[in-house]
Amino acid sequence: MACMNEDGQWIVLMGLLVALGLFFLALIINQSALVGQTTAEGVLEFPKNDIRDLREAVFNYVDASQNTEVQKDIIAISLERKNAVVSFSAGEQQDVSGRLLRPVTIHYNNGVTEYDETVYY
Amino acid sequence: MSLDFLVGFTIFMLALIMVVSMVPGLLAGLESSGIDYDAVAYRTGVILVEDPGWPVYPPWEMNDLAHKDEIQxxxxxxxxxxxxxxxSTKVERFFDNSFxxxxxxxxxxxxxxxxxSYNFSxxxxxxxxxxxxTGSPIPPGHGYIRRVVKIKEPGVAEIDGSFASQYTAPSSNQEFIVRLDFGQLLNPSVGAAYRIDPRTEPVNVTITGFDEYLNETAPAPTNATLRTVTFWKKDPTRPIPQFTKxxxxxxxxxSSLYTLTIDGNPYDLTPDAEVFDDISLVLKPAATSLFxxxxxxxxxxxxxxxDPPPRPNIFGIHDYDYNMTTVPRPDLKAGVLEVAIW
Amino acid sequence: MVNDSGQLYTMEGVAAGIIMLLTVYIVISTTSIYTAGDTHIPDMQLEQLGSDVLAMMDTPDTNGDTSELVGFINGNESEHFNSTFLTYCNATTDGTLDDLHMSASVTYRDGNDIRERQFVAPDDSWTGRESAVRVTRWVQLPSANPYGGVGVRAVLVEVLLWRA
Structure with a gap:
């Protein structure tokens, strides 16, 4: 670079164009490759099994006549071990098409996925 | 000179860093096909294991060959x-290669x-x-998922000699009734995993040890005649509920609707045949849906x-319900399901 | 006095060296991130399998029974838990056994503290460098349980699962 010769500027310019072209191609291919990588990540990131598990735990809590200790257990351990803010409660029994069911509200938020549900159980 | 050089050099460096950081991404693009198969295998596994299929009622497995297209x-x-x-009925139909x-x-x-290409097992x-x-032999480099499952099987009402004391009574008509109260069977308080649902699972009634039900008075017979098997229904919500044939x-x-065997031989529902040992009736969900x-x-x-004079003393109503004595239901069977896609 | 006419050559040399080192560093570091990204697939498979196994262990075989999992946790039967879990986990449809290993712990609440108790210790294949996945399951224990003593309690069973 030092003691540069001023000749051959066309070659340098063409080199620059080719380099720019490669740069944009690389940019595009790079973006497309990301899609395949995130399929498995997407599965891991979405806490489907966690939410299903929580629902069952909440139904068990309702079955255990809404023991407040169980509710405290689930809320505290969720926050500590699963980094998820969880809240749930069951209302009074109502007549839903001939059956006595409680409206159960479940809220789940682990910072990425938020889940809210009201289910009659 | 130095300012030009520094500016140009900085731009060059930045561009170089960006290009270099893209190099692995470029290589990853060439590798992505293997990732894709695993994702497809995962999706297929989820559909198989976590979904009842479509349509749900009547369930897809009840469609015969002519209506296979209705399975979504x-x-x-x-x-x-x-x-x-x-x-179990869905599993059997799914692995039926003739279907x-x-x-x-x-x-x-x-x-x-x-x-x-696929291989399900x-x-x-x-x-x-x-x-x-089912499927082709698995080559290397396939997408794969393995799921642990439990399989629900239908119960069998096996009415053996031990029930004889309940169901033997001298009577003018020797009629034995197996009664299915849908209101009780389909009550949502029993979880779907343990429910007796004649709409999706076969109803299995087996009468064994038939000689226990025979009229012991002399001359003691060795067999009886099964005249007919008939289906009756009652709708309790009607104003005057009564059983109608x-x-x-x-x-x-x-055999897609029912199978009736007497001492191991198949019959239709009007057999008029001699019974020495056992009667077995399997009522398929396809028949139940016709009712x-x-x-x-x-x-x-x-x-x-x-029969005049009565040879069997069998008479009574056997409830097909959640009582484990009247209808013993098998435990859920653990198993493993694998999906390979390539 | 040092001659300063070669400054640009020196700068060029230093810059070239830095560029080379930087390139090597970036390529190596980003490549290793790429391989780490690839492990998401085995992770996903293991996590799904582990969740399945815990869910199936928590499903009673007949209506109204308590599940195997509740029995194991409540009775402190870590041996049984370990063998049952691995039986489910390692089964394949061609009858051969997979090579998965596990350790487990139970997290429970003691007053305002969250405590963890080792339930199944890792076996010899555990070196600490495995890419293990963690799967969890809520278990509701009946009163008179080893965690918290009196009253119905909920505990979190955590299983670490890896391929040796």
Missing amino acids: RIGLAVSKETPNILL FDPEDYRSKVIFGDIPY LLSEDGTSYNNR IPFSYSTTD TLDQNSILDIRFNLG
Whole structure:
């Protein structure tokens, strides 16, 4: 670079164009490759099994006549071990098409996925 | 000179760093096909294990060959509330190679525009009751998922000699009734994984040790005649509920609707045949759906053994319900399901 | 006095060296991130399998029974838990056994503290460098349980699962 010769500027310019072209191609291919990588990540990131598990735990809590200790257990351990803010409660029994069911509200938020549900159980 | 050089050099460095950081991404693009297969295998596994398929009522597995096109999606789960619990009738139909061809598996389970190759296999924990496999041999480099499942099997009402004291009574008409109260069977308080649902599972009635039910008075007979098997229904929500005989082609043998065997030989529902040891009736869900029953109906299966003078003493009503003595239901069977896609 | 006419050559040399080192560093570091990204697939498979196994162990075989999992946790039967879990986990449809290993712990609440108790210790294949996945399951224990003593309690069973 030092003691540069001023000749051959066309070659340098063409080199620059080719380099720019490669740069944009690389940019595009790079973006497309990301899609395949995130399929498995997407599965891991979405806490489907966690939410299903929580629902069952909440139904068990309702079955255990809404023991407040169980509710405290689930809320505290969720926050500590699963980094998820969880809240749930069951209302009074109502007549839903001939059956006595409680409206159960479940809220789940682990910072990425938020889940809210009201289910009659 | 130095300012120009520094500016140019900085731009060059920045560009170089960006390009270099893209190099691994460029290579990853070439590798992505293997990742894709695993994702497809995962998706297929979820559809099979966590979904009951579509249509749900009547369930897809009840469609015969002529109505195969009505099956939108094949799923093996008992219901959408019970992931990983498979229904035995769905499993049997799914692995029936005479029913589904490779194109069906691609369009109803795997989905996707590419004609993927597949291999589905299921093995129960005991190694014998379920050992199914369909698809081509698995090459290296396939996408794969393995799921642990439990399989629900229908119960069998086995009425053996131990029930004889309940159901022997001298009577003018020797009629034995097996009664299915749908209101009780389909009560949602029993979870879907343990429910007796005649709309999706076969009803299995077996009378064994028949000599216990014979009239002991001299001259003691060695057999009796099964005249007819008829189906009756009652809808308790009607103003004057009463049992009415269900119109049905009783004299046609159709193994997709029912099977009736007497001492091991097949018969239609008007057998007029001699019974020495046992009667076995399997009523398939396809037949139950013809009876237009709802969740309040009561279905009677009436075995008529009438005979003057009465040879059997059998008489009574056997409730097909959740009592483990009257209808012992098998435990859920653990198993493992594998999906390979390439 | 040092001659300063070669400054640009020196700068060029230093810059070239830095560029080379930087390139090597970036390529190596980003490549290793790429391989880490690839492990998401085995992770996903293991996590799904582990969740399935815990869910199936928590499903009673007949209506109204308590599940195997509740029995194991409540009775402190870590041996049984370990063998049952691995039986489910390692089964394949061609009858061969996979090579998965596990350790487990139970997290429970003691007053305002969250405590963890080792339930199944890792076996010899555990070196600490495995890419293990963690799967969890809520278990509701009946009163008179080893965690918290009196009254119905909920505990979190955590299983670490890896391929040796």
